[in-house]
Amino acid sequence: MTFETREGAIELRTTLWVVWDHRILLVKLTDVPRRRRAWELPSVPLRFGEHPHDVANRLLNELGASAASLGHTEVDSAVVESAWRVGIHVRASVEADVTPGPDFARHGWFGADELPPAERFAGGHWERMLAARGVRAVVHEP
Numbered sequence: 001m002t003f004e005t006r007e008g009a010i011e012l013r014t015t016l017w018v019v020w021d022h023r024i025l026l027v028k029l030t031d032v033p034r035r036r037r038a039w040e041l042p043s044v045p046l047r048f049g050e051h052p053h054d055v056a057n058r059l060l061n062e063l064g065a066s067a068a069s070l071g072h073t074e075v076d077s078a079v080v081e082s083a084w085r086v087g088i089h090v091r092a093s094v095e096a097d098v099t100p101g102p103d104f105a106r107h108g109w110f111g112a113d114e115l116p117p118a119e120r121f122a123g124g125h126w127e128r129m130l131a132a133r134g135v136r137a138v139v140h141e142p
Helices: 052-062 125-131
Strands: 002-005 008-020 023-029 043-045 069-080 083-093 104-110 138-140
Touching (some): 052 083
Antiparallel strands (some): 002 008, 008 023, 008 043, 023 104
8 A cells, every 4th residue: 555645655565474494485576677686575565454464365375375373573664766665574374385476486485594695685675584583495486
C-alpha cells in the first residue's frame, strides 16, 4: 500500500523471513534485469485493511508453501528510490522446500555461514542477514 504525502510517497511492505531446517529463504526476482538481480528476502506491499500475517500467507502461497508458524520480528524504515518504505518483518517456519511461481527467477536456502557476498544482496538485506544467526545453502535454478 502506498500513501502520497506532500513530501513524497510512503510504501508499506511485508518482508518474509522463511525458515526451513535452520536456513533462510532468499530469492531473485524475474522483473529485474538479469545483470542487476540480487538476493533478497521475499516481500510484497500490504493491501488496504490487510494484516501482515495475511500478507505473509499470500506471499507464502506465491512461493508454493504454507506456514507451520508465523511470528512478527521487527518494523523498519528506509528511503528507497526517493520514497519512504516501511517494512513489517514476519518470520514463517515451513516444513518443506518451496516451489516459487514465475515472479521468482531463483531461490535458495542459506545458513548464517553460507550467505552470498554483500554485493550480491539487494539494498539493506545484507545487514539483516548478518543479524540472523542460527539460520545452512541450497540454491535452486529453474
